[in-house]
Amino acid sequence: MQSNLTFHNISLSNVTEMRKIQSYSNVTHDFWYEYHCMTDWKEYSFLCYLDDICVGSLVARFKNKTSNLYIMDFDVALDYKRMKIGSRMMEHLKEIASKISKISSITLHVWTSNEAAVNFYKNQNFEIVAQLDNYYYEYQPTTAFVCEFKIKRDTNCLKDCLLFWSNEESQSL
Ligand SMILES: CC(C)(COP(=O)(O)OP(=O)(O)OC[C@H]1O[C@@H](n2cnc3c(N)ncnc32)[C@H](O)[C@@H]1OP(=O)(O)O)[C@@H](O)C(=O)NCCC(=O)NCCS
Numbered sequence: 001m002q003s004n005l006t007f008h009n010i011s012l013s014n015v016t017e018m019r020k021i022q023s024y025s026n027v028t029h030d031f032w033y034e035y036h037c038m039t040d041w042k043e044y045s046f047l048c049y050l051d052d053i054c055v056g057s058l059v060a061r062f063k064n065k066t067s068n069l070y071i072m073d074f075d076v077a078l079d080y081k082r083m084k085i086g087s088r089m090m091e092h093l094k095e096i097a098s099k100i101s102k103i104s105s106i107t108l109h110v111w112t113s114n115e116a117a118v119n120f121y122k123n124q125n126f127e128i129v130a131q132l133d134n135y136y137y138e139y140q141p142t143t144a145f146v147c148e149f150k151i152k153r154d155t156n157c158l159k160d161c162l163l164f165w166s167n168e169e170s171q172s173l
Contacts, residue, residue: 005085007046010037011061014047017054021047021075036061044069044096048089055080056089062103069097072092078161081116090124097151099127104151109144111136121147 010018015034037045041061048056059073072095076086097103110117112131126147135144 004051005055005088006049007089008049009042010034010045010047010057014054017047018057021054021057021077022073029136041072043100046089046092046095048085048092050085056085056092058089060093060106067102067104068094069103069106071106074108086120094149094151095149098153101153106149106151108142108147109135110147111139111142112143112145113139120144125149 008014015038018034018037028052032102036141037059041059044060044062046058047054054077056076057073058071058075060071061162062069074086074089076089093106097106106126107129108121108126109132110121126149128145129148130146132144134142136142
């Protein structure tokens with residue numbers, strides 16, 4: 001079933017699908033948020049389709065002056081949970097991040113009582129690096145975990161780059 005999964009940028013033609021998916025986790029939508037999903041966060045944000053049904057949405061942003069890709073929202077539609085769709089989406093994000101040299105980690109906040117999500121991130125090899133009290137004003141307890149996944153770069157690719165640069169340098173001498 002999962003072989004039919006495809007990933008699509010968020011655009012004017014599908015942004016309403018994102019609203020439907022995210023309504024499961026009570027995200028407040030506004031034009032500011034949707035504008036960024038379609039512009040400066042576009043590279044790192046996507047919708048996931050199973051055939052022609054939108055089953056997931058992931059929004060991430062890159063903060064300048066950091067090397068960190070931050071997940072703003074991540075949801076799988078209610079009827080499609082626990083089918084490894086979230087795992088495939090996270091692998092897709094990791095693949096995007098691994099191709100962008102300025103990104104060295106993916107981070108996020110998760111409510112400490114969100115058992116499904118905490119387990120999911122552990123399963124995806126995220127590490128809990130901090131615990132913040134009074135982070136969520138809308139939930140009790142108000143505590144969040146900060147989770148981090150460090151991007152592993154392909155060392156062969158690094159070797160190729162070094163070789164390329166040393167060749168360039170010797171040619172310019
Ligand atoms: C968290 C979420 C995105 C996971 O997506 P998913 O497609 O259901 O997850 P997967 O099927 O890929 O699960 C992979 C693993 O994560 C863990 N996991 C996922 N859901 C779980 C649950 N309800 N309870 C316990 N562990 C769970 C399991 O280890 C699972 O592997 P297994 O099924 O072989 O045991 C989904 O539950 C969701 O949309 N939650 C609501 C929104 C949310 O909390 N987003 C994260 C905010 S930080």
